[in-house]
Amino acid sequence: MVWAGEIGDGYKMLFEVYEKIYESKNLQKIEIFRTKFGKMLLIDGCIQLIEKFEKTYHEMLVHVPMFTHSNPRKVLIIGGGDGCTLREVLKHNPEKVVMVEIDKEVIEACKKYLKLDNGSFENEKVEIIIKDGISYVENCKEKFDVLIVDGTDPNPTSMSLFSREFFLSCSNITDIFCMQSQSPAFQEKLIKTIVKNTSFFKNRAFYISCIPMYPFGIWSFLIASNKLEVRPNYNELRTKFANKRIETEHYTPELHVSAFNLPKWIAKLLT
Ligand code: SAM
Numbered sequence: 001m002v003w004a005g006e007i008g009d010g011y012k013m014l015f016e017v018y019e020k021i022y023e024s025k026n027l028q029k030i031e032i033f034r035t036k037f038g039k040m041l042l043i044d045g046c047i048q049l050i051e052k053f054e055k056t057y058h059e060m061l062v063h064v065p066m067f068t069h070s071n072p073r074k075v076l077i078i079g080g081g082d083g084c085t086l087r088e089v090l091k092h093n094p095e096k097v098v099m100v101e102i103d104k105e106v107i108e109a110c111k112k113y114l115k116l117d118n119g120s121f122e123n124e125k126v127e128i129i130i131k132d133g134i135s136y137v138e139n140c141k142e143k144f145d146v147l148i149v150d151g152t153d154p155n156p157t158s159m160s161l162f163s164r165e166f167f168l169s170c171s172n173i174t175d176i177f178c179m180q181s182q183s184p185a186f187q188e189k190l191i192k193t194i195v196k197n198t199s200f201f202k203n204r205a206f207y208i209s210c211i212p213m214y215p216f217g218i219w220s221f222l223i224a225s226n227k228l229e230v231r232p233n234y235n236e237l238r239t240k241f242a243n244k245r246i247e248t249e250h251y252t253p254e255l256h257v258s259a260f261n262l263p264k265w266i267a268k269l270l271t
Pocket of ligand 1 (some may be wrong): 028046047049057078079080082099106132133134150151153158159161170
């Protein structure tokens, strides 16, 4: 048997792999495997997604901010090279989506071998920019309704996606900011950095989701805004969800609301 997955500080999460479908090592090490749970994407030895479970992550990363905004027409995605965040954003029928991904090989490999984007990369509303997300937002003159950061775990490529300068630049160009804010179970130090570096936002809230494909199965997200309320309003969410008729497998307005009710130990970490 051959095993692959993520080995971290004091833990490992491995899956039996039937076949290695793709591997390259340039800017980052990209690997795609076939497992019992569908295809698995690793970048620099960290699990990015597993086909069977990826919606638990992408639907919560996308539909929470998209349903929080009253009318998200222009959306910016930083990272997200596998195309799944883009796929979910397009379900809201926005006018324009800009996706800024630093590593074009992630997009090329995922388009060809992962095939979870549902043709999103080819959608005429989508503009793909191959660039470092940090320098893009620093120099960006355009405004967006929603900005979503779907970055990798901190590595030399993604580390500055957690800096105060990056968050400040993001806050200048968007109404709603949302990011995956890592694991409350084993990345406490990094989460504290995120809490500190985003403290300038007027409105800010963390939410969690059960994500079976990531180590320890629980993941946190941050939603923030200097203009809009980010905490959920159930009646509004129910109406928007019914009106938009978006197909989901994981997200519901009920789950959206409950995701903000944090267990005590996580709430303590996030304040
Ligand atoms: N959901 C995943 C996770 O947390 O494990 C992230 C998935 S997505 C594949 C992450 C993407 O962020 C990668 O394709 C990576 O190349 C991209 N990325 C990392 N640093 C970046 C940066 N500074 N600017 C733009 N994209 C970046």
